[in-house]
Amino acid sequence: MGVSFIPADEVMEPVVASPGFEGFEKRLEVEFWDPLGFANPSGLRAIPRNEIDTMLSAAECTIVSALSNSQFDSYVLSESSLFVYPSKIVIKTCGTTQLLKAIPLLLKSASFISLEACRCKYSRGTFIFPSAQPSPYGNFNEEVVILEKYFGHLGNGGKACVMSDASKMHNWHVYVAASEVAPLSSETYTMEMCMTQLDRSSAALFYKSPFYRSAADMTLLSGIRNLLPHSEICDFAFDPCGYSMNSVEGNAHSTIHITPEDGFSYASFETMGYSPSMLDLGSLVDRVLGCFKPAVFSISLSTAGLCHSQDAGSWGVPVCPRGYVCSGTTRHEMPGGSFVVYHTYTRILGGDSTVMPLALFPALEKVASNGYKSKNSEASLKPFLYGVQPLRESGGAEVIGPTARDMDSFIRKKIQSTGREDAFYVLDLATVTRLWKIWKSAMPRVHPFYAVKCNPDPQLLSMLAALGAGFDVASKAELEAVTQLGVAPRNIIFANPCKLPSHITEAAKAGVVYTTFDSEGELYKLKKYHPQAEVLLRFRADDTGARCPLGVKYGAEWDECYHLLEVAKTLGIKVAGVAFHVGSGASDVNAFAEGIKAARKLFDMAESLGLPRMTMLDIGGGFVSDGGAGVKFAAAAYEIGNALEEHFPRETMADVRIIGEPGRFFAEEAFSLAVLVFGCRVRRREEGNKTVVEYWINDGIYGSMNCLLYDHATLSVRALPVASSGGGSSGSSSGSDCESSSEDEEDDAPLLDVELHPSIIFGPTCDGLDTVLSDVWLPRLQCGDWLVFPRMGAYTKSAGSSFNGFAVPDATFYVHCGAAPEM
Known part of the structure; x- marks a missing residue:
């Protein structure tokens, strides 16, 4: 049985003394089955404690505390954790432990109770101090040889791969082998986070003080207690520093291990056994990051058993934590129908390139290849994220190489094959998709409403509609171009503050209610032609250095806003929110933050007038992709994220829908x-x-x-x-x-x-x-x-x-x- 293998990044070197403690764990998960039906009903939980101790001793660790419930046993180890289920065992060990030496003892103990291994998964990150690891752990190739010795007979042999950029610290080594004979277990979802360069103040909580800080204190003060509030926790504080925790909840566990020393600080967090319906992944990741505030972290999501894409819930949606950008994302299908997806993230410092994380299941991204022909079908606009071309015309898009030379070769062949004389455009759909990923990764709270006036190319609009974008229209023609794609009215905003009556009527017919205004006269027009409109007060918020300033024409002055809100209240027009636009091609990153700050004041002003609570904030456009003239997008996204969290915090303003109006960001480079x-x-x-x-x-x-x-x-x-x-x-x-x-x-x-x-x-x-x-x-x-x-x-x-x-x-x-x- 040959192993399918992608070469690892390490080169084995002589073991040397480590300058610090190795936080990255080696993780072994082995699942068993009873082919003859003779096994003890307790399964692996029936293995005697002395055999477990012997197995752990071979791996060079010991049990320091234990916690059990009716479904499984958990043990905090001197070097991480052990979980024993009736048909599955999970061992995590850190430092320079020799985890693979536990395998033959585990298999022997399982055979005594008539259990055979049917699936194995081994995974680890890239070590901080690889040269300090004993053989074979400094070389993934050699680890795989040992794993194949014990599990290579399962199915068609194991599959091993190194996920992410092998030249970087955070990448993921994973090996999976699975039997084709044993019945598949029930679905299991596992999430593992590896975090480095922890915030110093957060890491300081995990040192014992002269007055003794207990493990319970660390659990409470750090916020760990609130990660899974209904779970039962077994925690342990090491001397003089360090912390480990296991939690149990039904058939699910979580575990945390922390090395707080500056220079090699590390924390890991794992959950296994929670179903997507029980746990919102994005919220959990945010809470974990709040505990440790790492500069760099990674997430591995994996499935086993009878998992289906339609059941994945939030675990099948890309994770985009605020304040971080995704710097790499990889997915592999593994033996036994399982999937592993791996993301790496870095804290936003400005100017970093970003990518959108992949979803757990590829099926969630797939759409019909015949495009988006149904005018009013909501299903035809189901968002997707990666590489699909929603071409509405026959012929499709040609796949070419990524360089300027590849583009020139395509253009030359097009000229020669058609004999054309007229100038023409080439739209790269991959660029649109890439920019969408960047936006959603850097500003997950801000929904992009593409400004159609920037470039109304029908295929660009179709592509963005398929990705899930909303649209900013300024005329009847632009409105028709978008509604013909079947875009839902709630995903359209008529963002021209001064509209022709016939255009307002057309919006009303289309069911588009969101529109902007900045004058009393516009309110009277809307009252006459579209009384159901939900308006956004556009106020002036200029970036004087913008490529195209807009404040000279649009945006109510600050001293006009109170009166305009009073008029809207008198006319009975619903004020849904506020809007601003710093100018096209913004140059000052602070202009966005100032606009958001002013917007919050208008929210409070409307509330003081007795208007219903506003639920929409439009931060306008001005965004430029990398290489364009203007403020760097990553820097703008960082400032916007901070300003939103300060003035529109998720905890109290979660019902506020936040949109932006990017035009050139998506169109210029493409x-x-x-x-x-x-x-x-x-x-x-x-x-x-x-x-x-x-x-x-x-x-x-x-x-x-x-x-x-x-x-x-x-x-x-x-x-x-x-x-x-x-x-x-x-x-x-x-x-x-x-x-x-x-x-x-x-x-x-x-x-x-x-x-x-x-x-x-x-x-x-x-x-x-x-x-x-x-x-x-x-x-x-x-x-x-x-x-x-x-x-x-x-x-x-x-x-x-x-x-x-x-x-x-x-x-x-x-x-x-x-x-x-x-x-």
């Missing part, structure tokens, strides 16, 4: 624009006698590049030789004023070591204003070559015109950069 070079001219500048090459392209200031005027964008560009590489296109020409470059260059050859020339890029219209870039360095191109402009999704084609008869590009092709989507 689109690239390909344009044809249809004219070129070489001129010499008098200053320095320099040669300047001028190019004409088939899109410009009056088209997609209007973003230079209206959005204050900064463009970048790269050359894409097509005609000059021998590929040709319908737009190619050999005009006399076009300089030709080498024709023996391969289609996909990168432009390395190619001489660059100062260049000017003009748009196609007759207006001299239509100058796209006036000082850019490019290789020598000819007519029929192309240029690629990345990050062209925000306020580009949505604001273009057909001046001079040159239309905005209307063609968009769809790709999925990176791996193929998981269906």
